[in-house]
Amino acid sequence: MTNSMDSLSALPLRDDLRGRSPYGAPMIDVPVTLNVNENTHPMPGEVVDAISRDVAAAALTLNRYPDREFSSLRQELASYLGHGLTAENLWAANGSNEILQQIMQVFGGPGRSVMSFVPTYSMYPLLADGTNTTFIAGYRAEDYSLSTELALAQIQEHRPNIVILCSPNNPTGTGLELGVIEAVYEAVAAYNGIVVVDEAYAEFAQDRSRNALTLLSGRPNLIVTRTMSKAFALAGARLGYFAAAPAVCDAVRLVRLPYHLSAVTQATAVAALRHRQQLLANVDDIRAQRDRIVDHLAGLGLKPAVSDSNFVFFGGLKDEKAAWQYLLDAGVLVRDNGIPGYLRVTAGTEAETSAFLEHMTAYIETFER
Secondary structure, eight states: OOGGGGGGGGSOOOGGGTTOOOOOOOOOOOSEEOSSOOOOSOOOHHHHHHHHHHHHHHHTTTTSOOOTTOHHHHHHHHHHHOTTOOGGGEEEESHHHHHHHHHHHHHOSTTOEEEEEESSOTHHHHHHHHTTOEEEEEEOOTTSOOOHHHHHHHHHHHOOSEEEEESSOTTTOOOOOHHHHHHHHHHHHTTTOEEEEEOTTGGGOSSTTOSGGGGOTTOTTEEEEEESSSTTOOTTTOOEEEEOOHHHHHHHTTTSOTTOSOHHHHHHHHHHHHTHHHHGGGHHHHHHHHHHHHHHHHHTTOEEOOOSSSEEEEEOOSOHHHHHHHHHHTTEEOBOOSOTTOEEEEOOOHHHHHHHHHHHHHHHHHHOO
16 A cells, blocks of 8 residues: 555545545565465466466467457366356356455445345455445354354344355354355345355365355355365466356346456466366365364464364454564464454465464463463
């Protein structure tokens, strides 16, 4: 962020954007960066070679617009997801953030609302602001869980046009039971609302068969969003997607920008999907490191949440800001989500995880005992 932010008050901004702050996690150059839930494992060489070949081939025709319907990519995504999905059920954009923005552009807007249950992904209210959609901050139980009863009571009170269920939830890492999603869908679909299940971290779940893709059949108002940024280690490529009824894809076509997915992005994503076995080989190691973090932090007397994601949300800290700074000074960057007593750490490589645990242990033994 530059000093020009100080001059915003002089510009003719929309009134509802005044006083807002842009999204942004700290970008600090340290040896161990575990604050934004990236897949920190190196990209396999053979996948790098495959992407390089396909991008080089795409470069030969960069003077032409790309395939506006990105047909090959949608077919590869359908093949990857299974569950009887076809290319007609798939849509993609530049990261899942653009996917969510397009959904709000179509089903939200002035006079409409979107509800999610905080703490959750901090981009939801920002995307709502950008699309003139009223954001309704639902609440969770004291342990940050979300029961069917709690969700339905709030939905019945507010009747939001869109409900976003983040599962596994960011920042807590906890997944929702399918029964909660089913009950929320029935309540929202009854007044023709839309339910979005944000499954950015689905590949890391304890039980990967427990996902919202299994609920799509017969539910035309259900959208399941995913990303290639996490398990596929493609955060820099910016490719998000959703699965839904074909009519939802048609609806999003009404607001998408022309040729919104570049030929380079399409070539990169298709090559990665065709080499998914190699890319997803690190998922089990990441899950093992995540569980190692949970066990170790519990042994220190902290309160880590059982995680279905590639990160761990943990509490029990007397001073989370002091802990964050101590780790940073030691060369380890984790995430302070602004929740008193809590921090969040990405499960990295074995070496990165060991560095975090070593310094976290030293902090606890020195300052909190």
